[in-house]
Structure formats: structure tokens, C-alpha cells
Amino acid sequence: MCNRCDERAIDRRSLLALAGFGAAAASLGLDVRSVVAAEGKKSALTPDQALAALKEGNARYVSSPQACVMDLAKRRADVATSQAPWAIIVGCSDSRAAPELLFGGVGPGELFVARNAGNMVDTATMGTVEYGAEHLGSPLIVVLGHERCGAVVAACDVATKNTKLPGSIGPMVKPIVPAAMAMKGKPGDFVDNTVRESAKRTAARLAASPILSHLVKGEKLKIVAARYDLDDGKVEYLA
Numbered sequence: 001m002c003n004r005c006d007e008r009a010i011d012r013r014s015l016l017a018l019a020g021f022g023a024a025a026a027s028l029g030l031d032v033r034s035v036v037a038a039e040g041k042k043s044a045l046t047p048d049q050a051l052a053a054l055k056e057g058n059a060r061y062v063s064s065p066q067a068c069v070m071d072l073a074k075r076r077a078d079v080a081t082s083q084a085p086w087a088i089i090v091g092c093s094d095s096r097a098a099p100e101l102l103f104g105g106v107g108p109g110e111l112f113v114a115r116n117a118g119n120m121v122d123t124a125t126m127g128t129v130e131y132g133a134e135h136l137g138s139p140l141i142v143v144l145g146h147e148r149c150g151a152v153v154a155a156c157d158v159a160t161k162n163t164k165l166p167g168s169i170g171p172m173v174k175p176i177v178p179a180a181m182a183m184k185g186k187p188g189d190f191v192d193n194t195v196r197e198s199a200k201r202t203a204a205r206l207a208a209s210p211i212l213s214h215l216v217k218g219e220k221l222k223i224v225a226a227r228y229d230l231d232d233g234k235v236e237y238l239a
């Protein structure tokens, strides 16, 4: 058990807080059950409340980065028959960028996650995200790029050196190359500029989906791009 768990009486609410959403739900004045939304309901969070919950979770991860004991059996049971994830994350497969951890220890049933190297949106990922937003009712999509992304480094090499990549890796990073071309010669770090530009372009691509744009227009959904810092653990939201 970690220090935080030792410091407080572990009633159900504090365990849920450690699982990621309880503290956010409490601070937002929301009923815990409506947030977990088992029993077939959709998340009660608005897009802005979901974004605030992710920011709060990441701040917790940065300030108190320790793996907490979660009541995983209870959490599993709560959502075994239905799910109502309150945020969708399109993230990189990078082993250092697990959304459930970097957003403060988020438990089963909370995040709907699609990951691939370079956090791109192909047909499978687009369908996954549309399903999460339209069918499961998640109010927020975060495209989460990260510092020193290997897929972005590869795309930058293609853009500057015409590097040939083996197998399916070349076609996989190809959608990142236009972002790298756009960032060539710009001030600052080429790879990091491309990480940011690619995440923003992916968010724009998602926003062009008729299903998702309809939800955005109805203020039921927000789509944002972000960058995760491998060094300090902070998630920065990109304008």
C-alpha cells in the first residue's frame, strides 16, 4: 500500500478517488454512480468536466507519482456488464505513455483508448473513436502525442533524408510525414514541433468526421490535441 493510502482511512470513496475519477467527481459536485454510469447509462460529465478530470488526474500523477492500490475487483464488478467511459484517448503505443497511468491512475471503465505508434487515425481508429463518442457517449477526445516519439522521429527522417523503412512501418508513419514537411526549417526542435503539429492535424482529422462534428456542434463533444512530456510527466494541451 502506498503512502497516500496509509495516510487516509480507505473507505469506498477514497478508493474510488485513487482509481481516478472520484476526486474529480467530488470536486465537480457529481454523483459517483452517474460518473461511472454502470447499468447502461452514459457518462454524466460535460466535455469541459471531462477535460478538468483529466487535468486533475495528470496533476496528481505529477505531484504524487506512485502506483496506488485500487480496488480493482470492485471496479471490475461495477462495469462488467456495461461501460460509460468519460474520455477517449488516441495515444501512442509507446510503453512510457500509458493513458490510464499518466492521467492519475484511471480504473476499468473510465477511458476508451485507441493506441498505435504515432497516435494516428486510420479507418480502424476512426471507427473506434466514432463508436466511443456516438455509441458510448464519451464527451471528450484527446489526441495524445508525446515527447521523443519514435514514429515521429521516423517520419522526420523520411521527410529530411527520404529514409526507407521496412515492412509496414513506412506506410504506418506516412500520414505523419506532411506534418514533418510543414515543420522543416522552423525554429525550435524539429521532432517536437512535428509531435505537436501531427497531434493537432490528427485532432482536425477527427473533427472532420460527420459523426463527431455533429456531436461537437451540439456541444456534446470536445476534441483536443495534447503532448505528454516524458521527463516531467505533464500533459500540455495544444491550441
Ligand SMILES: [Zn+2]
Pocket (backbone or CB within 6 Å): 092, 093, 094, 117, 118, 119, 146, 148, 149, 150, 151, 152
Ligand atoms: Zn510515440
